[in-house]
Amino acid sequence: MKHIVVLSGAGISAESGIKTFRDADGLWEGHDVMEVATPQGFAANPELVLNFYNQRRAQLNTVTPNKAHIGLAELEKDFKVSIITQNVDDLHERAGSTDVTHLHGELLKARSTFDETDIKTWKTDLNLGDLCKQGYQMRPHIVWFGEDVPMMDKAIKICETADVLIIIGTSMQVYPAASLMHYTPENTDTYFIDPKPNMVSSKNITVIAEPATVGVLKLTNILKQP
Template sequence: MKRLVILSGAGISAESGIATFRDSNGLWEGHDVMAVASPEGWHKDKALVLDFYNKRRQACILAQPNAAHIQLANLEKEYDVTIITQNVDDLHERAGSSKVIHLHGELFKSQSTQDPRLVYQMDHWELNLGDTCEKGSQLRPFIVWFGEQVPMMDPAIEATENADIFAVVGTSLLVYPAAGLLNYTTRDIPKFVIDIKVPVVPPVKNLITIQDTASSGIAEMIRQLRLRKI
């Protein structure tokens, strides 16, 4: 099977009603991004940050995978598919994708503030002050905030370097280091960029741009792959 690697962003979850990370005025759901997505914001007001992510979990529980998620999951019948996602929701997994690399963390996991190696799967939506790890320290959202290292970047680079086909779906390619993954692709493989507003990308060989929603754009990508018998 050929290796198909997808880099997915907020645009793919937007079709499920999940709010995109931030809008044009730098706010996320009415909050200053740095207040709810930075270590400084966490230290300043833990209750605010915990409440913010609690609401994100509630919204995610109500959301359902859309046609874009389902099409990518179904492609596992034809390709060895790896999803590298900038999204923290679990919609790829719920659609049936079996190999998902979360670059920016996972909404339904919590992490020890004392020992970052202690990560816990959450079986509910709520995380509050006083919820502690086995060592007694406060639990925080398992989210990669601004200014923090991206621990899953190395596996993402490895998957990208080994890809036979690479696609970027629903991301502005403005957030690094994820935006740099396109530079790790092999020169001769087909590379798709799918978005309602196709981002500016460096000139690369075999680049195919599709200006459309994630679900319609993925359907067009699949049509092209089959037409070319790739």
């Protein structure tokens, strides 16, 4: 069975109503990203940061997976599919995908500020005074700017076994995530789905210049051809 590896980013969830991580003005939902997505921002104003992610968590409960998420999940009927996502939402899982690696953390989890391996499912508001078992403040389980990406080694190993690579909803400009495509075997068939593609088509890269929902449908038809 062919192994399809998917690298997904904010563009796939944007069609469900989740705003992309950073707008053109450098703001995320009206906030400077340095205030809400760095360890320094959390240290300076933890309540602001907790409230910011509480709002993101509440918003996540109002949206549903779109046809792109569902289409990728349905590929599991015919292929082994591994999804490596930069997104912190759970829309891939809710669509039915069973093998999802979150590079940048998960919005519906929280972890201890003392022990980063102490991670808990967290679907409600996270507030000052919510402590881990050692008595330290819990924080969003999000990889902030300047922090290591703990799932990177796992993601590299997944890419090394790809027969087909799908890049969708990401400009492949954010490192280290952007380096993952270079870990696939030589001559891996690669598909790049983006309405405004910035990747040059080459021998092994097929560009599908469509939004995620349209592009996944087109790609599914291509992959199912004998």
